Amino acid sequence: MLDTKKRNLNGGSHAKSEAIKKKVKHASPPTNDEASPKPSPTPAPTREPEAIGETNGAVPKSFHELGIIDSLCDACTALGYKAPTPIQNEAIPLALQGRDLIGLAETGSGKTAAFALPILQALMEKPQPFFGLVMAPTRELAYQISQAFDALGALISVRTAVIVGGFDMVPQSIALGKKPHIVVATPGRLLDHLENTKGFSLRSLKYLVMDEADRLLDLDFGAIIDKILKVLPRERRTFLFSATQTSKVQALERASLSNPLRVSISTNKYQTVSTLLQSYVFFPHKMKDHCLVYIMNEFASKSAIVFTRTVNETQRLTILLRALGFGTTPLHGQLSQSARLGALGRFRARSRNILVATDVAARGLDIPSVDLVLNFDLPENSETYIHRVGRTARAGQSGHAISMVTQYDIGIWQRIEAALGKKLGEYETEKEEIMVLGERVEDAQKMAVREMKDLHEKRGTRGATLRGRRVGRGGGGKRGRDEMDREEG
Template sequence: MDTSTSFSELGLSGPLLEALDQLKFSKPTPIQIECIPPGIEGRDIVGIAPTGSGKTAAFALPILHYLWDNPQGLFACVLAPTRELAHQIASQFDAFGAAIGVRTTVIIGGDEDRVRQAVMLAKRPHIVVATPGRLLDHLKATKGFNLRSIKFLVLDEADRLLESDFGIAVDEILKALPKERTTYLFSATLTDKVAKLQRANLRNPVRVQVSTKYTTVSSLLQYYLLVPLVKKEVTLVSLLNSMAQNSVIVFVRTKACARKLAIMSRILGFRSVPLYGEMTQTQRLGALNRFKSEGSNILIATDLASRGLDIPCVDIVINYDCPTHSKDYIHRVGRTARAGRAGKSILMTTQYDVEFIQRLEKVLNRQLDPYLHDEAELGVLQERVDGAGRVAMNQLKEEDAGKSKKGRQKRRHIASDNWDRDDEEEADLPRTSFKKSRRS
């Protein structure tokens, strides 16, 4: 692979080269060098590469190259597992395709308005970037919308899309697509499900693999820190104290943990923000934007933030909770050391996590280095951290009680409206009809 290759040598059209120059994309990454030429040839592609390697441009540029020569309505559909990743992919299509007037629409679930989305689909965008569940809803319910004419299908983070919570929707969407299409599968890890889909839906694909099955980039320094379970919170605070000038993502396993640690850390003076699945889309994007703009330098997140998000200049990833699977660790630490930059990851492990470290090191085919951290200040911090933890728990209880009360009031309001409506409808009935219904 010739790393001195330029974008102009890959065969892209003039407007795309101008857009890349304006965006300061000077040299293609290995995955782009391997994928763009066969993409321009119209081949199906399976691309396996580490996170942060430029996968989005590797599939977006060939699609836009074809769109320039064949302008039409709905041209490509891109499926992504998270709303944030969908927005990010769409923004890259918009940036690359600005010179050719590309129209991109994001179709995602959550609190996004379905009617507004239906209106955008009726305007015939060139590119639809969607999460599977909401796209399937529109295929079933939105009059006049279908995917029968698309030329390209992309499954980004394909291994995640094929898991049980997305798999059924993806299968239904595949049935609604034309057989004559170009298909791209992209992922950081090659799982059995990805290989199975490759056999079932791709025609003689080009397989591009610039990484082994499970790998992390060479510029990432990886450490583990053995911590007694009862000392996890104070140790995290001590770590964050020592990293005050850095941009840090802290990964946790649950929403409850993300909420508690975010409140605790803010009480202790850190500029932190949480990110988890039950936040509204506005809250999610707000949290990401604050972190990206350095309004907050600590993002405390569940695995929602581990997939595909391109957050520039994340210095350190701390795994506060060990992930469930080794591939989840790879996606998490892939938030740092992106695009050739250096980065650091720290895996906080308790006495109950030793087996996971052993499995992980076997998968990575390397040993993690012990992280040397001064524990002298733990005793000094303990009382303050415990106090912040109690305040955080009380605040969470109050917030949850408030939400529960609002929920009950809303249900009573709905029930009252229904009761009033029933009374009005009954009052409007002719007396004879009412008597007849009573006798019957």
């Protein structure tokens, strides 16, 4: 690991947090918009979704007080869920009443358990195959949701099946033939199975969940979702969860939900949690790599996600940081599914403490204890910024988000600050220390250029062969391939 001067980087989290706060010239003020939840009578069919409001007052001390049965409460305790989050506090009692729900909440708010617990409790009362369907925008999120159902439903031996693009359809057809209780799927591959897998039907489905609905629609899954909705039973409960409320999401609400209640935890779609400390560094573009290495050295031994804009830059920075002794793994949409899951596994297990990723990692993924999000490349829009920085400071923990701003990024950064409604402080750096890193960083840059050139040459020579083999070797046909392309975002 690079050391430009001696520091205690493995000290207690409180001491480290205080040290970082001192380096930020203007700390962002905490925000906490709250309102009182009051159950309302069932709205008339022609009314808009009834808003229940935001959390206010005393939060229940346990899931039992929300109406969750003892066996599922025990599962929550075993998983370390100490108390319901605001979205769980609001959504679970209403879901247990059998109402359709629209849940609007910031990323990292505990939405998965908010819909998984009521579904599992209903499943225990009347068990049947194909009881619930959850649609998610990405393969990684689908696997994560499935793992949550498996963990929460372990005591009742719940069976789940994950149906996503990037894998052969035959093993998935076999999994569906075993009649799982819960199916978690990306829309494109699910429609493939509904149209082509003999004997597979969701006509008896009781619960439908559309998670990250705004992202589903941003990825142009709208037409596919419409086809899926046409083959689902009308008599079902539907939960729609989204981080933002858009016109597309509103249209989906009207098409798929019946007399829903709206639970909104955040009234500002650009709001970040109060435990997140945000700042920026301003450097000339030619010094970006040097500044990156300096910050990674500042957070040595901490876990970090470095966001880039392109696959090429993700690979280049991975090589550069590895050459300088950092434990780094890449994540982007051009990796195979097994490679993507492997990268997430290594990062979660801390065998690699730096994940360099495109925006495929910006939403939905639940990676506990991420200490730092570093925006190496600023996102094109403010909403993506919110989702990126939401990878840290989750579940009440603290976290840091640092954005690298060059002379070419000033306009983008000003739009992000305008969306947040506040000016963010500058993270203080020691410019002399950054300059000392110059020679070693430049050597690593040269190594990265050579390896990237070799990588592109290898891809070029085998590209035609791979394209010829693509159909029928796990892509699952055109819809599966299109789905993989959309997931990259």
